[in-house]
Amino acid sequence: MAQEFFIQGNEACAKGAITAGCRFFAGYPITPSTEVAETLARELPKVGGSFVQMEDEIASAGAIIGGSWGGTKSMTATSGPGISLMQENIGYAFISETPMVIVDVQRGSPSTAQPTMTAQGDMMQARWGSHGDYEPIALAPSSVQEFFDFTIKAFNLAEEFRCPVFVMADEVVGHMREKITVEDDIEIVPRKRPEKSDKYLPFKNVENGTNPMPSFGDGFNIHVTGLTHDERGYPDTNNPETHDKLVQRICDKILNNRDKICSVQSENCEDADIIILSYGSPVRSVVEAVNRARDEGKKVGYIKLDTPWPFPEEQVVQLSSNASDVIVVEMNLGQMYYEVDRVLKRSANVHLMGKIGGAMPTPDEILDQINRIGGN
Amino acid sequence: MRTEIRICGFGGQGVILAGIILGKAASLFDEKEAVQTQSYGPEARGGASKCEVVISDSKVDYPKVQSPDILVAMSNEALIKYIVDLKDNGTLIVDPGTTDVEDVREFIDEHNIKVHEAPATKTATDEIGLKIVANIVMVGAITKITKVISKDAAIKAIEDSVPKGTEEKNIKAFEAGFNLVE
Amino acid sequence: MSEQKENRFLPYLREDRLPHIFCPGCGNGAIINAFLAAMEKAEMDFDNIAMVSGIGCSSRIPGYLNCDSLHTTHGRALSFATGLKVANKDLDVVVFTGDGDAASIGGNHLIHAARRNINLTVICINNNIYGMTGGQISPTSPKGSFGTTAPYGNRDAPFKLAELVAAAGASYSARWTTVQIENLVLSIKEGLKNPGFSFIEVATQCPTYFGRKNKLKTPTAMAAVMKANTVFKSAAERMRAKELEGKIVVGEFANSQRDEFTEGIEKISVEKSGKKTIINSAFESKL
Numbered sequence: 023m024a025q026e027f028f029i030q031g032n033e034a035c036a037k038g039a040i041t042a043g044c045r046f047f048a049g050y051p052i053t054p055s056t057e058v059a060e061t062l063a064r065e066l067p068k069v070g071g072s073f074v075q076m077e078d079e080i081a082s083a084g085a086i087i088g089g090s091w092g093g094t095k096s097m098t099a100t101s102g103p104g105i106s107l108m109q110e111n112i113g114y115a116f117i118s119e120t121p122m123v124i125v126d127v128q129r130g131s132p133s134t135a136q137p138t139m140t141a142q143g144d145m146m147q148a149r150w151g152s153h154g155d156y157e158p159i160a161l162a163p164s165s166v167q168e169f170f171d172f173t174i175k176a177f178n179l180a181e182e183f184r185c186p187v188f189v190m191a192d193e194v195v196g197h198m199r200e201k202i203t204v205e206d207d208i209e210i211v212p213r214k215r216p217e218k219s220d221k222y223l224p225f226k227n228v229e230n231g232t233n234p235m236p237s238f239g240d241g242f243n244i245h246v247t248g249l250t251h252d253e254r255g256y257p258d259t260n261n262p263e264t265h266d267k268l269v270q271r272i273c274d275k276i277l278n279n280r281d282k283i284c285s286v287q288s289e290n291c292e293d294a295d296i297i298i299l300s301y302g303s304p305v306r307s308v309v310e311a312v313n314r315a316r317d318e319g320k321k322v323g324y325i326k327l328d329t330p331w332p333f334p335e336e337q338v339v340q341l342s343s344n345a346s347d348v349i350v351v352e353m354n355l356g357q358m359y360y361e362v363d364r365v366l367k368r369s370a371n372v373h374l375m376g377k378i379g380g381a382m383p384t385p386d387e388i389l390d391q392i393n394r395i396g397g398n
Numbered sequence: 399m400r401t402e403i404r405i406c407g408f409g410g411q412g413v414i415l416a417g418i419i420l421g422k423a424a425s426l427f428d429e430k431e432a433v434q435t436q437s438y439g440p441e442a443r444g445g446a447s448k449c450e451v452v453i454s455d456s457k458v459d460y461p462k463v464q465s466p467d468i469l470v471a472m473s474n475e476a477l478i479k480y481i482v483d484l485k486d487n488g489t490l491i492v493d494p495g496t497t498d499v500e501d502v503r504e505f506i507d508e509h510n511i512k513v514h515e516a517p518a519t520k521t522a523t524d525e526i527g528l529k530i531v532a533n534i535v536m537v538g539a540i541t542k543i544t545k546v547i548s549k550d551a552a553i554k555a556i557e558d559s560v561p562k563g564t565e566e567k568n569i570k571a572f573e574a575g576f577n578l579v580e
Numbered sequence: 581m582s583e584q585k586e587n588r589f590l591p592y593l594r595e596d597r598l599p600h601i602f603c604p605g606c607g608n609g610a611i612i613n614a615f616l617a618a619m620e621k622a623e624m625d626f627d628n629i630a631m632v633s634g635i636g637c638s639s640r641i642p643g644y645l646n647c648d649s650l651h652t653t654h655g656r657a658l659s660f661a662t663g664l665k666v667a668n669k670d671l672d673v674v675v676f677t678g679d680g681d682a683a684s685i686g687g688n689h690l691i692h693a694a695r696r697n698i699n700l701t702v703i704c705i706n707n708n709i710y711g712m713t714g715g716q717i718s719p720t721s722p723k724g725s726f727g728t729t730a731p732y733g734n735r736d737a738p739f740k741l742a743e744l745v746a747a748a749g750a751s752y753s754a755r756w757t758t759v760q761i762e763n764l765v766l767s768i769k770e771g772l773k774n775p776g777f778s779f780i781e782v783a784t785q786c787p788t789y790f791g792r793k794n795k796l797k798t799p800t801a802m803a804a805v806m807k808a809n810t811v812f813k814s815a816a817e818r819m820r821a822k823e824l825e826g827k828i829v830v831g832e833f834a835n836s837q838r839d840e841f842t843e844g845i846e847k848i849s850v851e852k853s854g855k856k857t858i859i860n861s862a863f864e865s866k867l
Contacts, residue, residue, distance in 0.1 A: 028422040028432070028555075045861045046667055054438070067848045069867070070858035072666045074845075076659065077692040084652065084659030084689075085666070088632070091650060092667025093860035114653050121862075138438035181862070198461050199418060199434040201425040213862040237860055238630040238648035238664060239671050245594075245643055247651035256597055257643065257651075303461075310459035385460050 032057035038173030045071035048085035058099035079104035083111035093237025113152030139380025140193035157276035231275025284334035294323035311388035407472030412533030417449030427551035538575020605799030607784030618768035638705035655686030694748035715789030746834035751776030
C-alpha cells in the first residue's frame with residue numbers, strides 16, 4: 023500500500039536514496055543540505071548500509087567513487103562551497119564512468135555567502151565545473167515529492183548510463199515540509215554485471231556507449247584510471263585517437279539518449295504569446311503567476327525543466343514555437359537563461375528574470391514582469 | 399481557500415513543531431494540502447523563531463507566507479516584529495503570559511484584528527506540569543479558534559510527531575488548549 | 581633487469597602492460613618485489629587484493645599488478661580507498677602512494693585515515709622529490725637539498741611521515757629504506773596482517789631527479805648515502821637532535837591494535853538491522 027509522509031525535502035531525498043538502493047553515503051556537514059546526511063546517518067544502518075562523515079568534500083566525492091566500484095550505490099550531498107571542492111573528483115567520475123549521485127542543495131553564493139538562503143547559482147558548475155569535456159545529467163526538483171522522486175531517478179540514470187548524476191535542489195525545496203506519497207512499485211535500475219569471459223572490456227567503444235560494470239572483488243581484475251585509457255582501462259595518454267574515442271563516447275552516451283533522459287513539464291504553451299521558463303522551487307511561483315495571468319485573459323504558459331542537463335533543447339524549441347517572448351525565471355543573474363537564448367536563436371525575445379538575495383521570486387513579481395512585456 | 403499561518407516565539411518554545419503538527423494534520427489526516435516552512439538563523443539557541451504553514455483545499459504553489467491570515471505570537475518581541483504583516487480582519491492569537499497586546503493595540507484597532515488570548519504557558523505549567531508542552535496547548539487553541547484543521551486530525555498528527563512515550567501528556571496538553579478558548 | 585625472466589613474481593603482473601615507465605635505478609621495482617614477497621609470507625589471497633593509488637611515479641605501481649586497481653586523483657587515494665573498504669570490508673585494500681601524494685596534497689586525508697584506524701595497508705614510497713613532474717622539492721625533501729623549485733636549496737624542514745601517522749592514530753607505522761629489503765618485507769607483512777591502518781614508509785632513491793640535483797649521480801651512490809645515514813630507532817632514541825639531522829631513522833613507530841573503523845560500522849549495522857553491512861547491493865533490483 024502506498025504510504026504518505028509529511029516530511030522535509032532533505033529527509034525525502036534521503037528516503038529516496040534508500041528506496042533507490044543507496045547503501046553508502048559519504049559527506050561533510052554543510053547548510054542547507056545537512057539533514058540529508060543526518061537522516062542517512064540514522065537510517066542507513068537500519069538497512070545494512072554505511073554512513074561516513076569524511077574530513078572534507080573532496081574526500082566525500084572520492085569515497086563515493088570508491089564505494090561505487092566496491093559494488094554499492096553511493097551518494098553525497100552538499101551545497102555550493104562543497105560542490106566547488108568536489109569538482110576534481112567529479113571529473114574523475116566522468117572519465118572513469120562511475121555511477122553515483124551528487125545532491126546539491128543550493129544556497130546564496132559565491133563563496134560562503136548565504137548559508138540559510140535559497141539560490142540557484144550552481145547550475146553552470148553542474149554543467150562545466152570540472153575541467154574538460156563531459157555531458158552531465160542534472161535534475162531539479164520543485165517539491166518535496168519531486169526531491170524524493172528525482173533522487174530515485176538520479177540513481178536509475180546513474181546506473182543506466184554509468185555516470186555521475188546531479189540533483190540540483192535549493193534551500194526552499196530542501197527545507198520545506200510537504201506530503202509525499204511513496205508508491206509500492208517504484209522502478210529501481212540495478213547495476214549490470216558483465217558476463218565472465220576473457221573478452222570483457224570495461225571501457226569498450228560500444229554502440230550505445232555504456233558498458234556493464236563489475237565491482238572490485240568480482241574477479242575481473244580491472245584497472246580504473248583518470249588518465250586517458252584504452253578499452254581495457256590501461257593508460258594510453260599520448261594517442262590522440264584513444265582520447266578522442268573515449269571522450270566522444272562518454273559525451274555521446276548522454277547526448278544520443280536525450281530523448282530518454284530529458285524531461286520537461288509544461289502548461290498552456292500552445293497558444294501562449296509569453297512563456298515563462300523555470301526550474302526548481304521558483305516554478306511554484308511561476309505556476310501561480312501563470313494561472314493568475316490566464317484568469318486575466320493573458321495568453322501565458324510555462325515550461326518547467328525537470329532536467330536542466332542535458333538541456334532539453336528540442337522540447338524548449340518546440341514548446342516555444344508560437345511565443346513571441348520567453349521569460350527565464352531563475353535565482354541567479356543568468357545561467358540557464360543563456361541556454362534558452364542559444365537554442366531559441368532569436369525566434370523569440372528571451373528575457374532574464376534573475377533574482378538573487380535569498381528570497382524566492384513571488385507570483386506578484388512574475389506577474390509584474392509579464393505585464394511589463396505585454397501579454398494580452 | 400488558502401490560509402496562511404505564522405507561529406512565532408523564542409527559540410526553544412517549540413513553535414516549529416507546532417507548525418509541523420498543523421501541516422501534518424491538514425495534509426495527512428484532513429485531505430487538504432499544506433506546506434510548512436521556517437526561518438533559519440545562525441544562532442543555535444534563543445533568539446526569535448518563526449514557523450509558517452500554508453493550508454489550502456487545492457495545491458499550494460507559492461509555498462511561503464506573505465501576509466498571514468492567522469498570527470500566533472508566543473513572545474512579545476515576535477508579536478511586535480510580525481504583527482505588521484497580518485492581513486486586515488486577520489486573527490491574532492497570543493499567550494498573555496509572554497506577550498502584551500497593548501503594545502500593538504493601535505495596529506489591532508486600525509486593521510480590525512480579531513484577538514484571542516490563550517494562556518498556553520500558564521496552562522502547560524499549571525495543568526500539565528510541563529512548561530515545554532506550551533506549544534501543544536497552543537495547537538489546541540489554534541484548532542478550536544481557527545478550525546483550519548479538525549480536532550481528529552490534530553490528535554493524529556500529535557501522536558505521529560511527538561517522542562514515543564509522551565503521546566498521552568501531549569494529547570492532554572492539546573485538550574487543555576482546546577478547552578481554553580471559545 | 582637481466583634476471584627478469586626468472587622473476588617468480590611475474591604471474592602477479594599485467595604482462596600486457598610491460599615495459600613499465602620507471603627509470604633505470606628507480607626503487608619502485610625493488611619495492612614491488614618486497615610487497616609481493618610480503619604478501620606471500622602473509623599468506624594473502626592475491627585475488628582478494630584491491631589496490632588504490634593517487635598520482636605520481638609510485639602511484640603507477642597498481643597499474644602493473646594484475647588485480648583490481650583504482651588509479652585516482654592526486655592526493656585522494658585514501659578517500660577512494662576508504663569508500664572502497666567501507667563498501668566491501670572483505671577486500672584487502674592496499675594503497676600505493678608517494679611523499680608528494682600522501683603528505684602534501686593528500687596530507688589531511690592521511691591523518692584522518694590514520695585517526696579512523698581503517699584497515700588499509702599503505703605503502704608510501706618516499707623519494708624526497710616530485711619525480712613525475714621533473715624534480716621539484718616535496719614535503720619530505722631534506723633541508724638544504726636541491727630541486728628545480730629550490731634552486732638555492734630547500735629552506736623548509738621535512739615531515740617525518742611514519743612518526744606523523746603514528747601520532748595521528750595508526751595502529752601500525754614503520755619506516756625502512758630500499759637498502760633494507762628484508763626488514764621492509766617483514767614490515768609490509770606485519771602491515772598486511774594488522775587489522776587496522778598500516779603505514780609503511782620506504783625511503784628510496786630517485787637517481788633521475790633527486791640524485792642529479794643533489795650530486796648523487798648513480799643509484800649505487802644514492803644507496804650508499806642512504807645506508808650511511810640510516811639509524812635504527814633504538815639507537816636514535818639515545819641520540820641528540822643535532823646528531824639526528826639528515827639521518828633516516830628506521831624501525832616501527834606504532835604497533836598496537838585498537839578498534840577498527842569498518843568493524844565499527846558493521847557493529848552499528850548489526851545492532852540496527854540485525855545483519856552485517858550489505859555487499860554488492862548495486863546489482864540487486866530489490867533490497
